[in-house]
Amino acid sequence: MKVTVNGEDTVIEKEQLTVTELLKFMKVDMPDMVSVELNGSFLERNNFETTKVKDQDSLEFLYFMGGGSKLG
Amino acid sequence: MNLSEEQIERYSRHILLQDVGVEGQMKLLNAKVLIIGAGGLGAPAAMYLAAAGIGTIGIADKDKVDITNLQRQIIHFTKDINVSKVESAKEKMNLINPDVKVVTYNEFLMANNIREIIRGWDFIIDGTDSFASKFLINDACVLENIPFSHGGILRFDGQTMTIKPKESACYRCVFIKPPPADVVPTCSQAGVLGAIAGMLGTIQAAEALKFVTGVGTPLYNKLLSFDAKTMRFREVNFKKNKKCGVCSENAVITELKDEEQVACDLPAGN
Secondary structure (H helix, E strand, O other): EEEEEEEEEEEEEOOOOOOOHHHHHHOOOOHHEEEEOOEEEEEEEHHHOOOOOOOOOOEEEEOOOOOOEEOO | OOHHHHHHHHOHHHHHHOHHHHHHHHHHOEEEEEEEEOOHHHHHHHHHHHOOOOOOOEEEEEOOOOOOHHHOOOOOOOOHHHEEHHHHHHHHHHHHOOEEEEEOOOOOOOOOOOHHHHHOOOOOOOOOEHHHHHHHHHHHHHHHOOOOEEEEEEEEEEEEEEEEOOOOHHHHHHHHOOOOOHHHHHHHHOOOHHHHHHHHHHHHHHHHHHHOOOOOOOOOEEEEEEEEEOOEEEEEEEOOOOOOOOOOOOOOOOOOOOOOEEEEEEEEEE
16 A cells, blocks of 8 residues: 655555554654654544554654753 | 834844834834743744844743753853853843843743743743643643744754644644653653754744744744754644644643653753
8 A cells, every 4th residue: 555654655565554553664663752643633642553544545743852941 | 112223223134124124123122022941942042032122032941051051052151051041041132132121030830830921922932842841831822822932853853833822733733742751761862963953943033023023924734844964844734633632622621730741851951
């Protein structure tokens, strides 16, 4: 199947997989530090394992970034 | 109030801009912008906002300047080590531009004081480093209906979005809830390239200036991110999250509470 991840076409030799599996496939080493948007909707992290990714889906991986100064 | 001759000279490069002009400069001089965090992001933001003639700048931070800050927090100098960050920042802002009135908050912003502190400011810059702070600032700004700029940096990467509560997607729309505490400490050794803080903090300052003058289109409903290794910038567009815990019709957060501190922090400072 072909999905779009962060704007880039990605071919995966499977018919279906979960968001958790896709994060692993894309070598995201800290999946807890990512927010995932699937076809325009943001997913709860608790649902990564049960949410299926299908052919032609579009995903964005948005990373948590801190930086700056300690709490004001 | 009219601009003095000295002000016309000082702000001449703004006044020359058709979109800004004298009218825009007057808006800047009458504006109140609060910067939360006088660190990597707050430092460049504070310097550009002071130079731009933002009439009242608030700066909130509880820390003192540490030698490990100086690699990127350019508002603090070597002589300022052990001085409170807000006093150090105030001194530099006043040296850059005596027109600016600086209000300092040498305290932690927590659930019990943040709403009172942010009330009355026109725009807020989030220059904090912990996810608990970022969610607290987001929720407080939504509840108080104050627009703000989110900024984050890590290693060679930066990200920012501008939020107009109720109208555009908020930080919680996108990130939903802080990451679990036990996974975050691994970024305590992550580090950050100093100039990344300058790039991101400067974008945040530009967003504040755009908001105040009404020029251009703020980063609403989009996250701008960049990777300085390749210098590729990318925008991800989105809409408000209908299930957002604070800004949607189904919001469950109506009061603030302190979350466990999960800082993406360096061991010796921030």
